[in-house]
Amino acid sequence: xxxxxxxxxxxxxxxxxxxxxxxxxxxxxxxxxxxxxxxxxxxxxxxxxxxxxxxxxxxxxxxxxxxxxxxxxxxxxxxxxxxxxxxxxxxxxxxxxxxx
Numbered sequence: 001x002x003x004x005x006x007x008x009x010x011x012x013x014x015x016x017x018x019x020x021x022x023x024x025x026x027x028x029x030x031x032x033x034x035x036x037x038x039x040x041x042x043x044x045x046x047x048x049x050x051x052x053x054x055x056x057x058x059x060x061x062x063x064x065x066x067x068x069x070x071x072x073x074x075x076x077x078x079x080x081x082x083x084x085x086x087x088x089x090x091x092x093x094x095x096x097x098x099x100x
Contacts, residue, residue: 003042012038 006012006026013031025039 005038005040005042006032006037008032008036009038010034 001018001020003016004018004025005014008029008031011029011032011034013029015030017026019026026037027035029035029037089098
């Protein structure tokens, strides 16, 4: 159910009202009692997700299951310090230009 914004054209009182889309707009101002309310066009509250499945933490790596109900831990990612060194221990040289 959306929240509608209203303003009284008589006293200037502004307020929000939570009501169904099928409900008729309010007419009587709760502050002054005069039937001069006008429903304003609002931008809305935006999209609100409720429940699980919307966060990056909901998709963590879970341990893989082996046959027989046992679990084995997921393989850790390779660390940059464990990366293989370059083939030549020295500086790298640019490739020679192609021959014609």
